[in-house]
């Protein structure tokens with residue numbers, strides 16, 4: 001009999017990723033201190049600079065994977081999800097409002113607490129000209145949303161253009177599929193299969209890149225400690241705190257909407273949803289949590305099956321409020337750390353690209369980190385600073401995933417409306 005897959009893997013790979021990252025962090029701090037702890041000697045400088053190479057390569061791979069990931073994730077959702085007409089429109093409005101509120105909460109908290117002011121990082125030598133020049137220009141944004149060629153956004157990494165292309169093809173393929181089904185044809189199936197297989201393939205390749213994250217963390221942390229000591233990490237601590245405050249406020253916003261716009265009591269919502277929140281926190285994947293979310297919405301909170309399905313199975317593919325909030329905050333944080341002020345126009349661009357980037361973020365661990373590269377590029381922030389965020393992503397990913405799931409549950413609850421399903425039976429009776 002074949003040996004089970006997991007026993008064949010080397011010992012290091014059998015350790016959970018979170019633990020690997022923690023081990024890498026500890027080793028990196030020790031190595032960074034050994035190399036100078038803020039006062040490196042001349043002879044160590046070349047070695048220290050080379051420590052950033054794994055992180056640079058990993059970021060390059062993430063940047064390359066982001067566009068195909070977004071494209072196939074959106075196409076896959078449109079081709080496979082069941083979206084009824086009227087409830088579908090309500091779903092769309094809820095997704096947009098919740099995500100926009102999330103981003104504004106994120107930007108507000110980041111602007112008030114200014115976590116990036118707690119420590120400084122050396123600015124990169126080359127700053128993208130777009131960062132210096134972009135102003136609030138809605139007409140320019142609309143013009144820019146249409147790419148010159150269909151494949152251009154895949155190459156230029158323009159997230160808004162990419163989503164325009166993905167949504168257009170998604171909507172059209174969906175319509176063609178429905179027409180074929182009503183005519184009894186099944187010619188759409190090969191396309192559906194190809195999209196499904198490509199989606200799986202991109203996720204698997206992403207898995208290889210993510211497996212190398214501990215190496216990147218080791219390199220970037222030991223380099224930072226060796227060169228600049230612990231000062232940069234003080235601001236990272238402030239950033240974690242700021243993100244937690246913002247996610248907490250987003251949770252309060254959900255509970256307020258649940259209280260005002262549905263029959264469910266917020267306390268029952270929280271109690272009933274505990275299994276889903278804990279699963280989200282422990283897996284860092286709202287996709288893996290999906291079946292549990294669906295179940296608790298029906299069994300513990302008592303929603304109708306159709307409302308539970310819309311929020312937790314359909315909405316979950318587009319609705320990533322925690323991710324949107326996090327991407328916007330990260331952009332602002334890094335701009336603060338670098339002392340590279342983002343004006344109102346640029347912050348608006350951050351809002352827009354974060355909305356699109358969160359729509360395209362697949363429900364898997366660290367997906368937000370992948371699409372974040374596109375948000376940074378849109379306002380000319382240097383993406384190599386995302387490597388700094390990699391060091392805390394293993395924790396913040398868990399927290400924002402729990403909020404992503406809470407967001408899906410809120411959408412389901414609001415769609416369920418002001419009357420519980422028990423009253424449906426009374427009306428019929």
Ligand code: ASP
Nearest residue numbers: 285286363364366367368
């Ligand atoms: N891990 C998140 C989720 O599964 C996505 C992200 O990385 O933000 O919902």
